[in-house]
Amino acid sequence: MRLSPHFSHHEKGGGMKGCIFCKIVDKEIVSKIVYEDDDLIAFHDINPLAPVHILLVSKKHIENILGMTDEDAKLAAGLLFAANEIAKKFNIDKSGFRLIINCNSDGGQEVFHLHAHLIGGAPLGKMC
Numbered sequence: 001m002r003l004s005p006h007f008s009h010h011e012k013g014g015g016m017k018g019c020i021f022c023k024i025v026d027k028e029i030v031s032k033i034v035y036e037d038d039d040l041i042a043f044h045d046i047n048p049l050a051p052v053h054i055l056l057v058s059k060k061h062i063e064n065i066l067g068m069t070d071e072d073a074k075l076a077a078g079l080l081f082a083a084n085e086i087a088k089k090f091n092i093d094k095s096g097f098r099l100i101i102n103c104n105s106d107g108g109q110e111v112f113h114l115h116a117h118l119i120g121g122a123p124l125g126k127m128c
Contacts, residue, residue: 021057021113034089039075040082042118051121052090052097056082062114064103083118092120098127 016022023029025041034054035042045053056079062068068076080099087093097120102109 016061016113019061019111019113021111021115022061025057025059035082035086037078037082039078042082042086045117049117050119050124052092052119054086054090054118056086056116056118058114060114063112064109064114065101066103067114079116083116086118087120090121096120096124098124 020029024031024043031043033041033043035056039059040056041059042054042056045055058075058079060072060075062072083099084093087097097118100117100119101115102117
C-alpha cells in the first residue's frame with residue numbers, strides 16, 4: 001500500500017492526520033505491539049518479508065531520517081537499542097537480522113513517518 005506523503009496537521013502529539021503510523025501511535029488502529037517506550041512503538045508488519053518483520057516507529061511524527069534534528073539524538077539511539085532488545089526477544093540476535101530505514105521515494109519509503117524495519121528469522125541474502 002502506498003500512502004501519500006502529504007497530510008494535514010494532526011491535533012494530538014504533533015502527528016499528521018491520515019498518517020497510518022500516527023494512528024497506531026495514538027492507538028486508533030490496533031496493532032500487535034512488541035515494544036513500547038516514551039519515544040518508540042514497535043509492532044509486527046502486516047505484510048512481512050521474513051518470519052520476523054517488526055516496524056519500529058517514532059512516536060513523534062518526523063517525515064523521515066532527514067527531518068531529524070539534534071533534539072532527536074535520544075530517539076535515534078533508542079531506536080538502535082530497541083532493535084537490539086527486540087532481536088533478542090525474537091531469537092534472531094545470534095543468527096542475524098537486517099535493520100532498514102528507507103528514505104524518500106527512491107529509497108523505497110512508502111509511509112512518510114520515520115520508521116525502521118527489523119527483518120530476520122531466515123537467510124536474507126546479500127543486499128549489496
